[in-house]
Amino acid sequence: MLTIAKEEQRYDMVIVGAGVAGLYMLYRAMKAGLTARLFDAAGGIGGTWYWNRYPGARVDIESFEYSYSFSDELQQEWQWSERYASQPELLRYLDHVAQRFALHEHIQLDTRIDSVVFDEARAEWTVETQTGETFQACFCVMATGCLSAPKVPDIPGYGRFAGESHFTSRWPHEAIEFAGKRVGVIGTGSSAIQLVPVVAQSASHLTVFQRTPNYSIPLRNRPMDAAYEKHMKANYAALRDMEWRSFGGFVCVGGEPRQPLQCSALSVSTDERRREYEARWEAGGLCYYTSYSDLLTNDEANATLSEFVRAKIREKINDPAIADKLVPRDHPILAKRLCADSGYFETFNRDNVSLVDLREGPIEAMTERGIVVGGVEIELDMIVFATGFDAVTGALLNIDVRGRHGQSLRTAWHEGPQTYLGLMSADFPNLFNIAGPGSTASLSSAIPCDEHQVDLVAKLVERARRARRPVVEPTHAAQAAWTTRILAIAEGSLIHRGNSWYVGANVPGKPRVVLLDLEGFDSYMAFCDGVLARDYEGFVFGEVEAPKVGIEKLVAV
Structure with a gap:
């Protein structure tokens, strides 16, 4: 043969x-x-x-x-x-x-x-x-x-839930309907911070299970402006040069390329520092990474930004008790990846949104009908795992x-x-x-x-x-x-x-x-x-x- x-x-x-x-x-x-x-x-x-x-x-x-x-x-x-x-x-x-x-x-x-x-x-x-x-x-x-x-959830009873289950990191190609459903989102990292405001708009009720509160800055997205597009394309060479000489490889602050600051947050007056932080908050996005040079190395310098952002987050939330749970206090800003959002914190002012703080007690089990926390079963129609990555x-x-x-x-x-x-x-x-x-x-x-x-x-x-x-x-x-x-x-x-x-x-x-x-x-x-x-x-x-x-x-x- x-x-x-x-x-x-x-x-x-x-x-x-x-x-x-x-x-x-x-x-x-x-x-x-x-x-x-x-x-x-x-x-x-x-x-x-x-x-x-x-x-x-x-x-x-x-x-x-x-x-x-x-x-x-x-x-x-x-x-x-x-x-x-x-x-x-x-x-x-x-x-x-x-x-x-x-x-x-x-x-x-x-x-x-x-x-x-x-x-x-x-x-x-x-x-x-x-x-x-x-x-x-x-x-x-x-x-x-x-x-x-994707990180596999380490939750007792994982896999028992009889309703819909989805991962943000492996989202289905077909459209998923939230309308009229009781939805639970596990996780409050970048993916959840983007997803939660969208789900809340149509779900009958949304329950967010938070393990760690995170710092997040307003994204301030908007449609592309024709004049801005023309300006950026005419100056691409200068933009790229600045990017490749920067700490994070990006330099835009509110739409304009800007050289990263090369000084300590403690080297300027309180008023000047506050004006800088306010300008970047209004600009939106991740531009704090190109702010003062010692925010990730000096505890005192970092505290100036951490406190500023905490105060800004509190202003967005109506209920002080909910604000206490959503404001991060267990780590300095930038020590974890900074998030950018479109109305995340404001979402918790809605009547159809609840927050479960897992620092008060972890998820005890997943059941066929939902999630058990503190001995109480929270019944759900859908669970979304925004549990991150390895x-x-x-x-x-x-x-x-x-x-x-x-x-x-x-x-x-x-x-x-x-x-x-x-x-x-x-x-x-x-x-x-x-x-x-x-x-x-x-x-x-x-x-x-x-x-x-x-x-x-x-x-x-x-x-x-x-x-x-x-x-x-x-x-x-x-x-x-x-x-x-x-x-x-x-x-x-x-x-x-x-x-x-x-x-x-x-x-x-x-x-x-x-x-x-x-x-x-x-x-x-x-x-x-x-x-x-x-x-x-x-x-x-x-x-x-x-x-x-x-x-x-x-x-x-």
Whole structure:
């Protein structure tokens, strides 16, 4: 019997994840003449914007800033309809990008990746899908996203509820009706803060189950003004330059680009500081991140903003007792991700909205009819889980990634992630993780962060292809120095004062370590520029066996 050998599916590069980072990585690979294939488990492109389609979902950074900068033609031709784009508009934008640059034919959807294994003899990765299909590639780029692995609720009786259940992080494509229903929302993070005002408009009753109150700033979204659009497009080059020299990669304050403040909150008078805070409150959005330079490092400076925002929140709520529950007091502002809302706090003034403060007593159980708190069963028709993500590392570690000698990435990171530049890990050659642990992901604007890291990958791949064998990886010494740097910067900040996903505190059993580079996007880029200028310091090229060389005093904090 004649056996026909199956044709090997081999590429120069395999990319996992069809979100912002994955699409740009595919574009860069194609521009470099590489053969590439991009995979995503979803039925469409968009990454987090494909899955997070709950009512009210929108970006919290201005549309003009939350967009690609690599093509001026793209910047000029796309027209945003709102100051802060909604989820449907963001999906349309990303689909336009994929069509404009002919990316679709290189994308394979509805394909979940189960394992990624390095073959040392061939110096390539074998990528296996959930259905058993395999692909080989020299380079593997994990663009799986830092907020893409939903956190499974740790609630007794989870799964028993007989009514409708939905996750904000995996919202159905078909329309969900709230009218006439008793709806419960578990969680008060960014997704819930966007969803709650929408649900309250039509639900017969809405019950919000709050574990932790959060700081939130008015978004102040509005339709795009034609004159404003013309002004921004005429000055895109200056805007991008300011973004790439800023702490968070975004600089607009009330629609106008503005250089971040470079002074302490304590270096100005009380009146001047108050005027600055008032102006930014009226501007809306996340512009406090570009305010005084020591808000995340100085407790006294931070307290000036924390108290200001607490007072503003109280002004929105009619019932002082409800205000006491909604005003955050257990962590400094910015120690957890700041939220932006469209009428969230005002929603609790409605007669059809109730707040259950789980600090007074946790959820005891879920039943077929609802949720039990304090011995009382709250009957519901629908439960929405806005319970967040296993952030930064979750999506990557859900895949069986194995490097040299079959070493598992889960094992290598069992006490916390170890990376160099938040991009690569020792003993995992040619494997790149975009917006991964040790980068500025989620602390900075996603698209500038992703573009910068993808550009780094492109440079490393180009350099590796000039070596004896196209292999690149960081040394253990470089990785250790970078990880030490990340932790040292975090110790000088207020980040550990908030039990957030920034430090893995929201997932039981996850190592409690800071996951981000807190020094800022501008500092991160400057450091990376120095690495490249010193002939890719900390990286080894062309090795087959594990690199033996190291570097000393690579990072000085």
